[in-house]
Amino acid sequence: MTDLLLAARNVTKQFPGVLANDDVSVELRPGRILALLGENGAGKSTLVNVLFGMYRPDGGEIIIKDEVVDLQGPDDAISRGIGMVHQHFQLVPPMRVVENIVLGAEPAKRGLVDLDEARARVIELSERYGLEIDPDALVEDLPVGMQQRVEILKALYRNADVLILDEPTGVLTPQEADHLLGVLRGLTKTGVGIVFITHKLREVLAIADDIVVLRGGRVVGTTTPDQATESGLAEMMVGRSVVLRVEKAVAQPGDVVLQVDNLKVNDNRGHVAVDGVNLKVRAGEILGVAGVEGNGQRELVEAITGLRHTLTGEITISGKSLANSSTRQVAQTGVGHIPEDREKHGIIAVYSLAENSVLNRYYREPFSTRGIMHREAIHEHAEAVIDEFDVRTPNVTVAASSLSGGNKQKLIVGREFSEDIELLVAAQPTRGIDIGAIEFVHRRIIEQRDKGTAVLLVSAELDEILGLADRIAVLYDGKLMDVLDANVANRERVGLLMAGITD
Amino acid sequence: MKPRQRQLLWIAAAVIIALAWGFYSANGPQTTAVLAGTVRAATLLALGAMCGMIGERSGIVNIGIEGQFLMSAFFAFTVTSITGSLFMGALAGIATGLTMGWLLAAMAVGLKVDQIIAGTVLNIAALGLTSFFYDRSRSLGVSKYTNIDLGPLADLPLVGTVFFSRPPITYLTMALLVIVHVALFRSVWGMRTRAIGEHPGAADTVGIDVLRLRYLNVTLAGGFAGLGGSYLALEAVGTFSRAMSGGRGFLALAVMIFGRRTPFGAYAAALFFGFTTALQNQFQLNSTFDIPPQFVGMLPFVVTIVVVALSGLMGSMRDPAALGQTYEKG
Numbered sequence: 001m002t003d004l005l006l007a008a009r010n011v012t013k014q015f016p017g018v019l020a021n022d023d024v025s026v027e028l029r030p031g032r033i034l035a036l037l038g039e040n041g042a043g044k045s046t047l048v049n050v051l052f053g054m055y056r057p058d059g060g061e062i063i064i065k066d067e068v069v070d071l072q073g074p075d076d077a078i079s080r081g082i083g084m085v086h087q088h089f090q091l092v093p094p095m096r097v098v099e100n101i102v103l104g105a106e107p108a109k110r111g112l113v114d115l116d117e118a119r120a121r122v123i124e125l126s127e128r129y130g131l132e133i134d135p136d137a138l139v140e141d142l143p144v145g146m147q148q149r150v151e152i153l154k155a156l157y158r159n160a161d162v163l164i165l166d167e168p169t170g171v172l173t174p175q176e177a178d179h180l181l182g183v184l185r186g187l188t189k190t191g192v193g194i195v196f197i198t199h200k201l202r203e204v205l206a207i208a209d210d211i212v213v214l215r216g217g218r219v220v221g222t223t224t225p226d227q228a229t230e231s232g233l234a235e236m237m238v239g240r241s242v243v244l245r246v247e248k249a250v251a252q253p254g255d256v257v258l259q260v261d262n263l264k265v266n267d268n269r270g271h272v273a274v275d276g277v278n279l280k281v282r283a284g285e286i287l288g289v290a291g292v293e294g295n296g297q298r299e300l301v302e303a304i305t306g307l308r309h310t311l312t313g314e315i316t317i318s319g320k321s322l323a324n325s326s327t328r329q330v331a332q333t334g335v336g337h338i339p340e341d342r343e344k345h346g347i348i349a350v351y352s353l354a355e356n357s358v359l360n361r362y363y364r365e366p367f368s369t370r371g372i373m374h375r376e377a378i379h380e381h382a383e384a385v386i387d388e389f390d391v392r393t394p395n396v397t398v399a400a401s402s403l404s405g406g407n408k409q410k411l412i413v414g415r416e417f418s419e420d421i422e423l424l425v426a427a428q429p430t431r432g433i434d435i436g437a438i439e440f441v442h443r444r445i446i447e448q449r450d451k452g453t454a455v456l457l458v459s460a461e462l463d464e465i466l467g468l469a470d471r472i473a474v475l476y477d478g479k480l481m482d483v484l485d486a487n488v489a490n491r492e493r494v495g496l497l498m499a500g501i502t503d
Numbered sequence: 504m505k506p507r508q509r510q511l512l513w514i515a516a517a518v519i520i521a522l523a524w525g526f527y528s529a530n531g532p533q534t535t536a537v538l539a540g541t542v543r544a545a546t547l548l549a550l551g552a553m554c555g556m557i558g559e560r561s562g563i564v565n566i567g568i569e570g571q572f573l574m575s576a577f578f579a580f581t582v583t584s585i586t587g588s589l590f591m592g593a594l595a596g597i598a599t600g601l602t603m604g605w606l607l608a609a610m611a612v613g614l615k616v617d618q619i620i621a622g623t624v625l626n627i628a629a630l631g632l633t634s635f636f637y638d639r640s641r642s643l644g645v646s647k648y649t650n651i652d653l654g655p656l657a658d659l660p661l662v663g664t665v666f667f668s669r670p671p672i673t674y675l676t677m678a679l680l681v682i683v684h685v686a687l688f689r690s691v692w693g694m695r696t697r698a699i700g701e702h703p704g705a706a707d708t709v710g711i712d713v714l715r716l717r718y719l720n721v722t723l724a725g726g727f728a729g730l731g732g733s734y735l736a737l738e739a740v741g742t743f744s745r746a747m748s749g750g751r752g753f754l755a756l757a758v759m760i761f762g763r764r765t766p767f768g769a770y771a772a773a774l775f776f777g778f779t780t781a782l783q784n785q786f787q788l789n790s791t792f793d794i795p796p797q798f799v800g801m802l803p804f805v806v807t808i809v810v811v812a813l814s815g816l817m818g819s820m821r822d823p824a825a826l827g828q829t830y831e832k833g
Contacts, residue, residue, distance in 0.1 A: 074707075074708055074710065075710035078709070078710060084708070086708065089705075090702070090705035090707075090708045091702070091705055092697070092698050092701045092702045092705050092706075093702070093824070094821075094824075095694075095697065095698065095701070099694060100705075103694060103695070103698055103705070103706065103709050103711070104695070104706070104709030104710050104711050105709070105710075106691045106694060108690075108691045111690050112685070112689045112690050112691070113689060113690065113691055154709070
């Protein structure tokens with residue numbers, strides 16, 4: 001019996017300009033679950049990439065099964081029994097489950113894949129570990145929870161006795177997440193060790209045997225669930241005390257600002273993504289849209305903001321019918337948009353911070369006259385935005401790409417809020433940003449609401465929805481399952497709706 | 504394939520057979536000539552389509568098939584003319600195709616050049632070099648590949664002449680269609696090839712060397728176009744002439760797309776396009792209709808545009824997800 005399954009000893013990894021891992025040591029023993037907790041940029045991903053052979057450490061050593069190793073690459077790690085379930089699934093969508101599982105290590109007879117043998121082995125594995133799956137289903141037809149199961153089976157098929165899971169619950173409903181935690185617990189009984197990366201405190205306390213907290217590339221704490229509390233862990237992660245709950249007054253809803261009637265929208269593949277949705281958002285309230293990602297949220301937001309063509313239905317904003325209008329028409333109606341993918345739709349990375357601060361109205365006075373832009377006015381505006389919204393930058397002429405995720409997001413929020421808006425569409429507004437920036441963005445959204453703005457908040461983080469929204473709409477498979485008042489909504493109820501279950 | 508599509512295919516096949524038989528009864532020699540011409544034209548398109556599909560299944564667009572055809576035809580012709588051996592010429596054609604494939608791989612995979620530009624380089628280079636070095640006074644010296652009768656099969660009416668009395672590269676192409684089908688959809692190589700065309704990142708994380716496999720496949724695919732060049736110079740025409748590939752490398756891409764990047768689908772599409780070419784030849788030969796030859800000559804290309812546009816409208820044709828993208832590790 002091996003004592004240490006996997007360990008990092010004093011691992012240091014330097015990237016240009018950042019010390020991503022600074023003297024990090026962690027240990028994983030058979031049958032145990034190690035949770036790596038930390039904010040974005042704390043060094044969790046770097047550490048597991050070092051452990052998985054994707055990066056070579058600049059200092060320190062890696063131990064696999066009591067043996068110091070020098071990993072040459074992921075295949076080296078795989079052959080030593082390390083399996084990784086990536087945050088973005090590494091599956092080939094149009095191929096079958098069984099093909100995905102055996103890919104790269106196919107049972108073969110004279111160069112031809114022996115699919116019967118492969119299928120038998122997959123079925124055997126899925127029965128042994130209680131991970132039920134249809135080996136002949138196409139991966140693209142499976143819900144995300146099932147796809148994740150394929151990823152886990154893929155690792156087990158390669159005889160992994162260490163499983164590294166990178167933010168595995170981000171794409172699951174609360175019930176699916178609980179189920180996954182149960183599956184992982186079961187796996188440890190067979191001696192498998194698990195490294196679990198997350199930023200969700202509740203999960204850590206629910207499942208981990210050991211907890212390691214990272215901040216700024218260093219280990220700042222090692223603890224166990226019985227000694228730790230949520231607020232204690234949060235404080236370790238951030239380095240100061242944090243408010244986990246958002247303070248807000250009772251909403252004072254006014255007139256309907258956004259009204260969506262019987263909206264139907266296709267996704268990029270031409271399938272119906274939003275299927276007959278009816279919504280109303282009033283001035284001074286936050287309507288939260290909950291749901292597992294990929295259930296039509298993106299298409300709904302894009303249809304409302306003018307980025308996507310609608311098939312049928314009406315979108316009315318402040319009394320104006322705006323279905324299939326241009327984004328500019330929508331924006332000029334008084335709509336602010338915090339887009340889901342800030343790199344793609346929020347900023348133009350190569351443009352300066354100043355230029356990015358006027359992307360929604362560079363063509364208007366005082367920023368332009370007859371097609372000529374006024375640099376002074378733009379810079380002044382940008383200065384005001386970075387001041388008010390606490391964007392950390394040396395000056396306003398640097399490229400937006402040089403900002404951190406949180407600062408990019410603050411810039412976007414600042415741009416969208418620096419003019420009076422009647423409707424705010426915020427899609428995943430705190431994705432991938434640090435807790436400090438999250439608090440800031442949340443506070444600003446509440447402030448907007450209190451100023452009388454109608455807010456449509458779309459988020460895959462159920463905690464964010466539960467914390468901010470006054471009413472909660474749940475999308476499942478493009479359909480609106482129900483709209484709940486915040487005071488009657490809880491994880492359980494919303495979670496069931498997210499899975500498409502109504503009672 | 505869905506049952507409904509399968510059903511449609513059977514109906515289409517039945518209609519085609521009935522029509523062919525009807526025409527054969529009415530006018531035997533001309534029907535035979537058109538259908539034999541169909542198979543002749545389809546061979547080159549099928550080879551080009553296989554070249555294209557092996558590349559595209561791995562995620563690399565090859566619009567240089569035209570150039571690969573032309574260059575290979577040139578070397579096949581020249582080597583046969585020097586050695587007096589058709590076989591040596593055919594081998595030279597294949598070797599040229601492999602070299603051209605390797606060049607494309609070096610640019611598109613190795614140097615990460617835009618794939619469309621890399622393919623264009625091949626086309627321009629082939630046209631320029633072969634035109635420059637082509638020696639008009641040179642001739643093949645021997646007669647081109649002749650038909651081989653496959654025993655009693657060749658004596659069957661119509662199909663005997665059309666399918667079983669053909670020259671060697673045509674038979675080889677038919678065999679290759681089966682081999683490529685099995686390789687793509689049954690073999691370890693094929694599974695990995697399809698994986699790197701759809702999701703190279705996934706393939707990478709299970710230890711498949713994406714760049715190496717793409718390099719290999721694009722080079723290998725060049726061999727198919729090389730065989731096409733040999734076919735063109737040594738079997739179809741029996742000489743070399745300037746720009747003799749005449750756009751068929753591009754037509755082969757249309758055939759590949761229409762055939763959904765499967766060998767049999769591509770062959771069916773190639774037969775269809777071949778039929779338009781053969782029909783065009785018949786029209787030109789016997790002046791039943793008073794249409795200017797230029798317009799008749801347009802037929803295959805007009806059909807290409809119409810068919811590709813129509814099949815686009817019908818939808819349900821999905822490109823490999825990573826097609827045309829360079830892969831960066833990480």
